[in-house]
Amino acid sequence: MKIFILIATLFFQISLLKAEEELEKLPLIALLIKNGHLDRAQKVFDELTEKEKKQDLARTYTLEGLLALSGENYDLAINAFKQARIAGQKDPELSIYLAQAYYAKKDYPSVLEELAGQTQLFQARVRLYVLYCDSIWQLNEKQKAFDCLYQANQMHPEATIVDLNLIHYFNSLKLYQHSLEHALSERNIKRWSGQDLITIASLFKEQEQYNSALQVLELAHLLYENKPEAKEIKLQLARIYLNQQKPMAAATVLDKTNSNGTPIFPLELAEIYRQTGHYVRADYLLHFVPKREDQLKQKLTLYLTQQDYEKASALDASLSDVSAQLPDPLRYALAYALYKTRKFEEASFHLSRVNDQSIYDKAIKLRAHLRNCQENIWLCE
Secondary structure: OHHHHHHHHHHHHHHHHHHHHHOOHHHHHHHHHHOOOHHHHHHHHHOOOHHHHHOOHHHHHHHHHHHHHHOOOHHHHHHHHHHHHHOOOOOOHHHHHHHHHHHHOOOHHHHHHHHOOOHHHHHHOHHHHHHHHHHHHHOOOHHHHHHHHHHHHHHOOOOHHHHHHHHHHHHHOOOHHHHHHHHOOHHHHOOOOHHHHHHHHHHHHHOOOHHHHHHHHHHHHHHOOOOOOHHHHHHHHHHHHHHOOOHHHHHHHHOOEOOOOOEOOHHHHHHHHHHOOOHHHHHHHHHHOOOHHHHHHHHHHHHHHOOOHHHHHHOOOHHHHHHHHOOHHHHHHHHHHHHHOOOHHHHHHHHOOOOOHHHHHHHHHHHHHHHHHHHOHHHHO
């Protein structure tokens, strides 16, 4: 299988090189853009002579606009697409490209002007229809935006993106109960994917509607227990339980193992058990954390919680590789552990790197105390 993939990849690269040799430059640029080779497309475009550009001005400007759009240079993209239109470009896709550029610039009136009456495009592309509706919403024409989405829903009854935007709009107007009813309607429950339900829960969490988010995630947990989305659903559900001060409910959701008996969520579970005082269980779970950096940071947090300064300070050498990524509160706590175990130089090293203003004064005071200890060791006996 690997040999087949390697041969296929090599064949594609040879074919692409052959295309570059045989095609004229404008068709080649279009091919490279289509296949996602944007850097190479830009390189070939930059090498165009004025004569080559003038062979087909409408196409040249369209390609320039596409490259600018992909590079998020929206002003250049808009100008290029306009020039393409002047040069005779009739492709209806041009309206889509211009609408995307205007939307990115938050020029919503221009989006509406560009897409007005584009029924055929809306029938083919539901996301374009939603972008049109959202431009109306951004112009504060709320009822028109709702009407627009309802029409999009009728045209694309299978597309959940329309309903996701409806929920977003309901939440924006603080119509949370209406939003939840829409999310959990019999029609929509049959249509949501696991990722849709995660998105809906996130929309409720953004508004601090945690009970609604919990209902959505509990439904997702029931419907997608053995599906690929299950892992992310469990994590999101556990976070909601923690937010509601239900750590053991969170632990129950996450306390699952792989077929070989190893825990699926060792880091998250270890943190929950640390917070609830189950230190032995937390320490055991940390052995299964695959990323060494995460394992060391969590071990340090665990030992500091237990006020086991000997174990915490013993991690200092192991943490040297990831020291730069230590958050300042944890760095200060490590310095305190080093101070408590009389490793004054190491403690001073970490304190000198604390920049967080909320603990900066504490770090200054501890550094001053360290200097006193170093000069008068008997003060710290």
